[in-house]
Structure formats: C-alpha cells, structure tokens
Amino acid sequence: MAKLYFRFGQMNASKSIQLLTVAHSYEEQGKKVALFTPAIDDRYGRGVIASRVGIAKRAVVVEEDTDLFACVRAQMPDCVLVDEVQFLRAYHVRQLARVADDLDIPVIMYGLLKDYRNRLFEGSEAAILWADRIEEIKTICAHPGCDRKATMILKVKDGRPVYEGEQIEVGGNDLYKSVCRKHYFHPDVEGLMRATGP
Known part of the structure; x- marks a missing residue:
C-alpha cells in the first residue's frame, strides 16, 4: 500500500535537491513522476523546482483551487513529489493523502515545518496530521562557529x-x-x- 511521506528541514537542508534526486531515480527506471510546487514560490520562476546547486525541473503549479487528486488521477504517475508543501492549504494535503490511499500512488512532500515566528505553516501542520511517515532532513546552524543542529x-x-x-x-x-x-x-x-x- 502506498504511503504519504513528509520530509521536512530548515532552509539549506537540501530538501529540493533530494526531491530532484528522487525524481531522477524514478525516471532512470523508466517510471513517470508528477511534480508539484505552490504558486506562491516563484523564486526560480513559476512552476520550477530548483536547488541552490543549480539543478531544476518543471512542475505543475498548485493554485488555491487546484484539485491535486484530480490532477494525479489524470496522469496516473508512479510517484508524486511536492516541493514547499508548507505553502499548500490543508485541503491540498488531504487530497494528497487520498492519492496515496485511493490511487495507491506514493506521495513524498518536502518543506519547512515552522516559520520564522516558530509557528507551524498550514500545509506543514496538515502534513504532520495526515502523513504515514515523517522524516527530518537535518542541517547545522548557520551562525559562525556553531555546530548545533539548526531547528x-x-x-x-x-x-x-x-x-x-x-x-x-x-x-x-x-x-x-x-x-x-x-x-x-x-x-x-x-x-x-x-x-x-x-
């Protein structure tokens, strides 16, 4: 049975490059991957998932009214990958849970857990509530001379x-x-x- 995964980490923890690596692995095996990114994140261009190391891929833009379940059902990929899930609405995450449950397609969501005020994002909170598995992608504190985990x-x-x-x-x-x-x-x-x- 397919699972819904939430992989979270701080900024610069390599979330996007890990997502792109997973996409590459599926595609190398001749499998189809559906990529999604929220409309609000246009740092690298609308509908682009990019890593700071310079690798990028096109993705479907998730708007407020996007029905992710319908999008995935129309494509029937082997895997669904979602970048910056913290910016999605709770109902989007619920739609992704249905993808795993009803379509039996694994979904891996990547994103931040908390904002700069130390409060959960709506999408992250929903991901915690609905995910079958939650995994932390760790990085260290950016402060000079500090080797503690960035939290x-x-x-x-x-x-x-x-x-x-x-x-x-x-x-x-x-x-x-x-x-x-x-x-x-x-x-x-x-x-x-x-x-x-x-």
Whole structure:
C-alpha cells in the first residue's frame, strides 16, 4: 500500500535537491513522476523546482483551487513529489493523502515545518496530521562557529532579527537563516550575515 511521506528541514537542508534526486531515480527506471510546487514560490520562476546547486525541473503549479487528486488521477504517475508543501492549504494535503490511499500512488512532500515566528505553516501542520511517515532532513546552524543542529529560522531585515509580522514573505539567504535555538534568541546578526552572505 502506498504511503504519504513528509520530509521536512530548515532552509539549506537540501530538501529540493533530494526531491530532484528522487525524481531522477524514478525516471532512470523508466517510471513517470508528477511534480508539484505552490504558486506562491516563484523564486526560480513559476512552476520550477530548483536547488541552490543549480539543478531544476518543471512542475505543475498548485493554485488555491487546484484539485491535486484530480490532477494525479489524470496522469496516473508512479510517484508524486511536492516541493514547499508548507505553502499548500490543508485541503491540498488531504487530497494528497487520498492519492496515496485511493490511487495507491506514493506521495513524498518536502518543506519547512515552522516559520520564522516558530509557528507551524498550514500545509506543514496538515502534513504532520495526515502523513504515514515523517522524516527530518537535518542541517547545522548557520551562525559562525556553531555546530548545533539548526531547528529554527531567523528572519533578518535591515540588519535586525524579526520575530513578528506576516507569516509568508518568500525569500532566500538574503532574508532567512537556519539557526539553532540559542542563536535564534541571541543572534550575532552581523557575524551571521558576514559568514553566510546576503
């Protein structure tokens, strides 16, 4: 029986490259893969799943009214891969659970667990509730000299840490840093920005 997987990690934890590697493995075996990415994430272009190492693939864009179950049923792929699941709605994740249950197609969702305010995203919360298996993709704190596991996302704007505001502001290393709990609450922003770049 197919399963619904949620693989989460902080920024720069290699989530997208792992997704693209899984897609490549299926395709190398002559199998069909369906790729999905939320409309809000257009950092690399609309409908593109890209890794910071320079590898990218086209994907179906998930809009508010997209019926993922219907999309997958029309294609009947061997596997479904979803990038940035945190930006999806809970009903999208429920549709993906139906793909695994009713169509017997494995679904692997990749994304962040929490936002910079240390609160769950809607899509991530639904993924935790519905997934058969939850796996963490680990990375280390971006703070200079720290080797602790990164468990939080620090938002930095105008040289200062930000802990409140709108949940979603799509950005990359210029805006967010993956850090441990200690450096989330006590960041050396100047050192952090110098060590990791803009």
